[in-house]
Amino acid sequence: MMSNTTSNPFQHEGAVPPDRLIGREKEVNIILDLIANPARGSSAIAGEQGIGKTSLLSHISAPAVSRDWGLSPEWCSFIKIDCQTITSPTKITFWSKVLDTMERSPFDEELRREYERLRAKDLITGFELRQLFDKFAEANKLIVLLLDDFHWIIDHVNPDKPDLLNTMRSLINRPLRGLSIVITTPDPLDALCNNIDFSGSPFQTSFAFVQLGPFTWDEANELIDRALASTEVRFTESDRRSVYEASKGHPARLQKACYDLFENYAKGSADKGS
Amino acid sequence: MPRQINPFFYGGPVHPSRFIGREEEIKTIMNRIAGPATEAIALYGERRIGKTSLLHYLAAPATRNSWELSADQYGFVYLDCQEVSPFSLLLFLHSLLSLIKRQLADWNLEMDIRKLEEKDSISVTDLGILLGDIVRENREIVLLLDEFDYIIGNTDPAKPYPLSALRSLVNRQCLTLIVASYEPVAALTQGMYFEGPPFHNIFASVSLGPFSEQEANQLIDKALQGTKVIFSEDDRKFVYEISKGHPYWLQNACYKLFNRYIESTTV
Numbered sequence: 001m002m003s004n005t006t007s008n009p010f011q012h013e014g015a016v017p018p019d020r021l022i023g024r025e026k027e028v029n030i031i032l033d034l035i036a037n038p039a040r041g042s043s044a045i046a047g048e049q050g051i052g053k054t055s056l057l058s059h060i061s062a063p064a065v066s067r068d069w070g071l072s073p074e075w076c077s078f079i080k081i082d083c084q085t086i087t088s089p090t091k092i093t094f095w096s097k098v099l100d101t102m103e104r105s106p107f108d109e110e111l112r113r114e115y116e117r118l119r120a121k122d123l124i125t126g127f128e129l130r131q132l133f134d135k136f137a138e139a140n141k142l143i144v145l146l147l148d149d150f151h152w153i154i155d156h157v158n159p160d161k162p163d164l165l166n167t168m169r170s171l172i173n174r175p176l177r178g179l180s181i182v183i184t185t186p187d188p189l190d191a192l193c194n195n196i197d198f199s200g201s202p203f204q205t206s207f208a209f210v211q212l213g214p215f216t217w218d219e220a221n222e223l224i225d226r227a228l229a230s231t232e233v234r235f236t237e238s239d240r241r242s243v244y245e246a247s248k249g250h251p252a253r254l255q256k257a258c259y260d261l262f263e264n265y266a267k268g269s270a271d272k273g274s
Numbered sequence: 275m276p277r278q279i280n281p282f283f284y285g286g287p288v289h290p291s292r293f294i295g296r297e298e299e300i301k302t303i304m305n306r307i308a309g310p311a312t313e314a315i316a317l318y319g320e321r322r323i324g325k326t327s328l329l330h331y332l333a334a335p336a337t338r339n340s341w342e343l344s345a346d347q348y349g350f351v352y353l354d355c356q357e358v359s360p361f362s363l364l365l366f367l368h369s370l371l372s373l374i375k376r377q378l379a380d381w382n383l384e385m386d387i388r389k390l391e392e393k394d395s396i397s398v399t400d401l402g403i404l405l406g407d408i409v410r411e412n413r414e415i416v417l418l419l420d421e422f423d424y425i426i427g428n429t430d431p432a433k434p435y436p437l438s439a440l441r442s443l444v445n446r447q448c449l450t451l452i453v454a455s456y457e458p459v460a461a462l463t464q465g466m467y468f469e470g471p472p473f474h475n476i477f478a479s480v481s482l483g484p485f486s487e488q489e490a491n492q493l494i495d496k497a498l499q500g501t502k503v504i505f506s507e508d509d510r511k512f513v514y515e516i517s518k519g520h521p522y523w524l525q526n527a528c529y530k531l532f533n534r535y536i537e538s539t540t541v
Contacts, residue, residue, distance in 0.1 A: 029533070034285040038292065041285025068277045126357045127369045131376065163359040166424070170357035173287055173420070175330045199427030200356050201456070205321050208285035 009227040010259035015054040018062035023219035040177035047212030050252025053184035137178030150183035214249030282529035290334035295489030319482030322522035361428035398439040405448035422453035484519030
């Protein structure tokens with residue numbers, strides 16, 4: 001009989017922990033192959049809300065995962081920023097947030113000096129940032145900026161003067177590769193940047209595109225099996241079909257449907273026991 | 275077993291060590307750089323055709339060495355013009371000076387540049403004097419300006435002063451200038467007012483097109499070196515046809531094909 005205290009292994013909200021990501025092998029490979037390439041590529045992940053973008057960012061930046069690509073924390077630092085925490089995104093507030101979040105990067109003495117110098121400044125120019133990331137490259141170190149919900153930043157860019165995007169693009173296109181960027185947006189980056197006048201190469205042309213879709217039937221079953229493994233609950237074939245159909249394989253909706261179903265099982269079991 | 279990282283790459287400019295092809299274009303550019311007069315070259319081609327990769331390759335020390343251009347005599351300075359955002363001539367000059375100071379650290383220019391940077395305002399004349407001093411020491415700066423469309427797009431067509439300033443530096447033999455843009459400079463500067471001959475007259479144009487089949491094969495061979503994957507003749511034909519030789523799409527197709535091979539050997 002199932003214990004009344006068995007906690008629900010499904011998540012009804014938020015990103016899943018890095019070790020519990022299901023599927024997405026192709027997407028993980030693309031992103032980490034690009035970063036591990038000596039050219040240190042950048043990528044743009046698109047997919048609707050709840051599809052697993054944030055979970056994917058957590059997964060690729062977990063040392064247990066990125067180490068397989070030779071990206072060890074001793075030289076490669078993943079800096080994750082939820083862009084919506086920058087209340088009024090401007091060039092100044094954005095880069096201040098980046099610098100603040102970089103505090104625990106693998107600095108050597110010279111990098112630390114340069115970093116502190118920039119951090120103390122009110123206004124940081126593009127060429128000061130370039131100098132900082134060039135120094136990372138010269139020290140054989142890499143910063144990977146993971147910018148979640150980047151559409152928030154794009155929404156605040158003046159479409160006639162996209163200075164912030166221009167600076168970011170020029171930083172990832174430096175001959176010295178000290179910076180790589182992974183962004184997430186609900187809509188494809190192409191569509192979001194469509195109305196912006198870049199007077200030169202558009203921002204999006206420096207990124208490889210990764211589109212996240214719903215789970216396949218097999219992935220949904222893998223999620224259910226893994227979650228239920230530590231419990232005594234078993235979902236029937238018909239349960240599985242009904243949660244998959246209701247959620248259409250959308251990860252957050254699938255988790256929620258499974259969560260509710262698990263609660264029903266737990267309740268039924270408790271009722272039987274009482 | 276260590277993970278087989280896919281060696282094909284389509285997320286930005288390629289690393290100079292993985293650069294292939296463009297031999298004719300490189301020869302044209304390098305011969306002009308090594309020639310007696312300073313020159314201006316305008317590189318143009320569609321998005322993701324490899325302009326930035328080529329500029330990075332030209333600026334790489336290994337390339338300079340292979341052309342026997344000594345680091346003491348030729349200083350390559352790369353600037354993505356979109357970095358100077360919002361664009362102003364003053365910020366552009368500051369950015370150039372900071373790059374020269376840093377990338378040519380062995381040329382002992384730090385003191386002179388620091389003096390200029392401490393001034394309230396830097397002029398093109400100041401930069402011209404500095405570059406003239408460099409030329410007198412039998413040295414030459416090769417300035418690689420990527421995203422040159424950005425400077426042109428942010429220049430007043432009635433008073434295109436930043437462009438005139440660059441032209442005067444080239445005409446005074448102060449530097450060799452290589453610019454890269456999406457469209458030819460003549461088309462981008464159409465309708466702009468220049469005193470004297472049109473701005474684009476200073477440039478020799480070099481257009482970048484898709485890879486030839488031979489270049490595509492070179493790219494594939496170089497990427498597959500050190501892996502156990504072999505692309506068949508049919509594979510090569512397929513990726514070339516599907517990409518029409520465009521470097522970005524070729525890399526993209528090869529990336530996917532490589533994964534297919536890896537999956538088929540691990541299943």
